[in-house]
Amino acid sequence: MEQLSSSSVQDAYNTINSASFSQRTSLSFNVVNRVGVLKECLEVFSNCGVSLAQIVSKPCINSGYDFFVEIDSEVPEEKLQNIVHDLEATAKCTKVTVMGQQDFAKLPWYPQKISDLDLFSHQTLQYGSELDADHPGFTDVEYRKRRLDITQIAKHYKHGDSIPRVEYTKEEINTWRIVYNNLTSLYKTHACTQHQRIFNLLEEKCGFSPDNIPQLEDVSNFLKQCTGWSLRPVSGLLSARDFLNGLAFRVFHSTQYIRHHSKPLYTPEPDVCHELLGHAPLFADPDFADFSQEIGLASLGVSDDDIQKLATCYWFTVEFGMCKQEGENGKREIKAYGAGILSSFGELEYCMSDVPKLLPFDPFTASTTPYPVTTYQPCYFVAESFESAKLQMIEFSRSLNRPFELFYNPFTQTVDKLDSVEVIAKKIKLVEHQLSSLSSSLLKLATK
Ligand SMILES: [Fe+2]
Numbered sequence: 001m002e003q004l005s006s007s008s009v010q011d012a013y014n015t016i017n018s019a020s021f022s023q024r025t026s027l028s029f030n031v032v033n034r035v036g037v038l039k040e041c042l043e044v045f046s047n048c049g050v051s052l053a054q055i056v057s058k059p060c061i062n063s064g065y066d067f068f069v070e071i072d073s074e075v076p077e078e079k080l081q082n083i084v085h086d087l088e089a090t091a092k093c094t095k096v097t098v099m100g101q102q103d104f105a106k107l108p109w110y111p112q113k114i115s116d117l118d119l120f121s122h123q124t125l126q127y128g129s130e131l132d133a134d135h136p137g138f139t140d141v142e143y144r145k146r147r148l149d150i151t152q153i154a155k156h157y158k159h160g161d162s163i164p165r166v167e168y169t170k171e172e173i174n175t176w177r178i179v180y181n182n183l184t185s186l187y188k189t190h191a192c193t194q195h196q197r198i199f200n201l202l203e204e205k206c207g208f209s210p211d212n213i214p215q216l217e218d219v220s221n222f223l224k225q226c227t228g229w230s231l232r233p234v235s236g237l238l239s240a241r242d243f244l245n246g247l248a249f250r251v252f253h254s255t256q257y258i259r260h261h262s263k264p265l266y267t268p269e270p271d272v273c274h275e276l277l278g279h280a281p282l283f284a285d286p287d288f289a290d291f292s293q294e295i296g297l298a299s300l301g302v303s304d305d306d307i308q309k310l311a312t313c314y315w316f317t318v319e320f321g322m323c324k325q326e327g328e329n330g331k332r333e334i335k336a337y338g339a340g341i342l343s344s345f346g347e348l349e350y351c352m353s354d355v356p357k358l359l360p361f362d363p364f365t366a367s368t369t370p371y372p373v374t375t376y377q378p379c380y381f382v383a384e385s386f387e388s389a390k391l392q393m394i395e396f397s398r399s400l401n402r403p404f405e406l407f408y409n410p411f412t413q414t415v416d417k418l419d420s421v422e423v424i425a426k427k428i429k430l431v432e433h434q435l436s437s438l439s440s441s442l443l444k445l446a447t448k
Contacts, residue, residue, distance in 0.1 A: 025070070025071045025074070025075055025080065025098065026068060026069065026070045026071070026098075026419070026420060026421060027068075027069050027071070027083070027084075027087075027096065027097065027098055028066060028067065028068045028069075028095070028096075028097045028403075028404075029041070029066070029067055029087055029093040029094070029095060029096040029097070030060055030064055030065070030066050030067075030093060030094045030095045031064050031065055031067065031091065031092070031093050031094075032064045032092070033064050033065060037091065037092075038067075040090065040091040041067065041087060041091045041093065043090075043091075044083055044086040044087050044090060044091055045069070045071075045083065047086070048079055048082055048083050048086070049079075050071055050072075050073075050075060050079070050083065051071075051072045051073070052069050052070065052071060052072060053070045053071065053072040053421075054068075054069065054070040054421035054422070054425070055067065055068070055069045055070075055421070056068045056069075056421050056424050056425045056428060058424075058428050066095075068418075068421050068424050069421065070420065070421040070422075080098055084096050084098065095398065095399075097403050098403070107301045107402075108241070108301055108302070108303070108304075109301075110245055110299075110300040110301040111245055111248070111249070111300070111415075112414060112415055112417075113249075113412070113413060113414040113415075114159055114249040114251065114413040114414075115158075115159040115160070117159060117232065117245075117246055117249065117251060118158050118159050120238070120242045120245075121154075121157070121232060121234060121238070121242070121246070121253065122154070122155055122235065123238070123239075123242065124234065124235050124236035124237055124238055125236070125237050125238065125239055130236075131144065131147075132268070134268070135260070135268060135269075136259070136260035136262050136263045136266070136267075136268075137259075137260035137262075140260065140262075143260055143261075146169075146257070147257045150166055150256050150257040151235035151236070151256075151257065153166070153233050153256060154233035154234050154235040154255075154256065155235055157232065157233050159232075162217055163215070163216045163217040163220060163231070163232075163233055163256075164217075165215045165217060166213075166215070166256055168213045168258070171261050172213065172258050172261075173211065173212070173213060174261065175258055175259060175260075175261045175264045175273075176210075176212075176213045176258060176272075176273060177210045177211060178264040178265070179259075179264055179265065179273045179277070179343075180209075180210045180273075180277065181210055182265060182345045183277055183342070183343065183345055183348070184199075186345065186348045186349065187199060187342075189352075190335065190336055190348045190349075190351075190352055191335060191336055191337070191342055191348075192323055192325055192335040192336065192337040193325055193335070194281070194282060194285040194288065194337070194386075195281045195282060195337060195342060198226075198281040198282070198284045198285060199281050201222075201284070202214070202219070202222065202280070202281060205222055206218045206219050206222050208276070213258070213272060213276075214276055216231045216233055216254055216256055219231060219276060219280050220232075222284065223280065223283050223284055226283075226284035226285075226286075226289075227250070227283060227284055227285070227286055227289035228250050228289070228410060229250040229251070229252060229283040229284070229289055229292075230250065230251055230252070231251075231252055231253075231254045231275075231280070232246065232251050232252070232253050232254065233253075233254060233255075233256050234253035234254060234255060235255075236255070236269075237269065237270075238253055240307050240308070240310075240311040241299065241304075241307045244295060244296055244299035244307065244310055244311060244314065245296065245299055245300060246296065247292055247293060247295055247296025247297075247299070248293060248296030248297045248299065248300050248406075248408070248415065249296070249413055250289065250293055250296075250413075252275075252279060252280075252283060254270075254272075254275040254276075254279070254280075255269075255270050255271055255272060255274075255275055256272055257271060257272060258271050258272050258273060259271045259273065265345055265346075268374075273343055274339060274340075274343040275339075277342065277343050278338075278339030278340065278341075278342040278343030279318070279339040282318075282337060282339070285386065287385070287386035287387045287390065288337070288386045290386075290390050291317070291386045291387075291389050291390040291393060292318055293408070294390055294393040294394055294397065295310055295313060295314050295317075295318070295393060297397065297406055297408060297415070298310055298393065298396070298397030298400060300406055300415060301402055301406075302400050302401065302402050303401060306400045306401060306402075309367035309368065309400075310367070310400075312366060312367050312368070312369065312371070313363050313366050313367050313393070313396070315371055316338075316361075316366040316369065316371070316380070316381045317338065317361070317366070317381065317383070317389065318338060318339065319338045319339055319340040320338040320340045320341055320371075320377050320380060321336075321337050321338040321361070321380070321381060321382075321383060321389075322334055322335065322336050322337065322338070322341075322351060322358065322380045322381070322382045322383070323335060323337050323382060323383040323384075323385065323386070323389075324382060324383070324384055324385070325385075334352075334358065334382055336348060336351055336352075337383075337386075338380075346376070347376050347377075350376045351376075351377075351380060356376070356377060356378060356379055356380055357378060357379035357380075358379070358380055358381075358382050359379055359380070359381050359382065360381070360382060360384075361381040361382055361383040361384070361389055361392065362381070362392065363392050363393055363395075363396035364396060364399070365381075366381050367396070403419075404417050404418050404419040405418045406418065407427050
């Protein structure tokens with residue numbers, strides 16, 4: 001079958017999306033919980049002479065309630081604008097969004113199931129078999145040929161395949177050993193406890209050692225058992241949108257080749273040392289796994305501006321994040337969890353010095369903070385915990401300009417679009433059912 005280009009994929013999905021639009025207009029809005037607020041909202045609609053077909057509410061994660069309403073007829077644009085204005089001005093609603101036909105038509109394409117990643121995972125922008133003139137391996141013909149061979153694995157990979165093993169050469173293992181020994185000498189004092197704990201498990205179960213470069217397939221299987229995350233081989237750098245979209249399905253795109261042996265402690269690009277020593281351990285931690293997926297889910301179908309904001313949040317967390325944790329003497333300590341730090345001996349030492357500025361993690365601030373890519377970071381954002389960072393990311397993703405929310409189904413590894421009141425009502429019922437099962441389990445536990 002001919003491989004679809006990005007634009008034809010976009011066109012195909014626009015057609016599907018357009019065909020499935022409801023003719024009814026839906027709105028969503030958030031209200032602070034106070035007496036009479038629902039009455040005020042409903043009056044906005046009745047004052048405009050509009051009747052409602054359905055209304056559904058769900059508690060918001062931080063405060064108040066989200067309402068989803070479906071209007072029982074087609075409403076002229078001007079009247080809709082009046083409704084939006086009155087909901088904001090009179091009923092003090094926030095995040096008022098019209099879930100209309102036009103908004104959906106403009107949405108960028110996004111993967112809806114995990115196998116959709118096959119449509120773009122080969123479309124790399126940089127590196128892979130091509131190198132910049134300042135890359136340490138640029139003039140090494142043998143090194144370039146070796147990279148080309150390894151990237152063939154990623155180019156032929158499809159979702160569901162086992163990741164073919166690479167038989168690394170003595171020279172490659174030697175480079176790995178130098179990196180491994182350098183970094184592990186600092187992990188005990190500089191890395192967060194989650195990274196340290198899981199690193200020990202990776203040494204035990206996945207062949208992490210100075211003398212062996214672990215195989216992506218083994219690490220991926222380990223992650224699947226821990227949190228449902230998996231690694232997918234990639235031949236170079238993906239666009240920010242494609243890379244972040246993969247995270248929504250708990251998939252991390254990972255390179256398989258190694259940096260040039262002439263500079264073992266430097267690489268201008270991600271390589272297998274960065275992926276396996278820096279990234280892989282944290283994806284086995286349930287809270288970090290959930291947090292990272294939230295960035296991915298937030299990236300599906302949003303504008304290029306919002307992708308830029310999310311990529312910046314990713315940079316300041318998954319790549320260069322620091323976090324608070326309990327130290328041995330009960331004091332709160334600050335440690336590194338970002339893979340960019342954990343795979344750089346120099347930056348690991350630097351981030352714990354007095355030089356960089358440390359700021360409390362806040363995605364609204366982090367998303368617009370500029371950063372350098374070729375020097376150590378002048379500032380780091382410090383998360384209270386991965387759990388709290390996840391809640392902050394959920395709140396941030398609600399501020400992005402997407403006229404619907406998405407529901408990830410872990411059983412089918414698909415995302416469902418919450419674009420109609422009916423679908424939302426069904427999901428609320430499902431969650432209520434799960435909550436009631438959990439409450440029963442709690443009661444049973446309490447009466448034991
Ligand atoms: Fe990375």
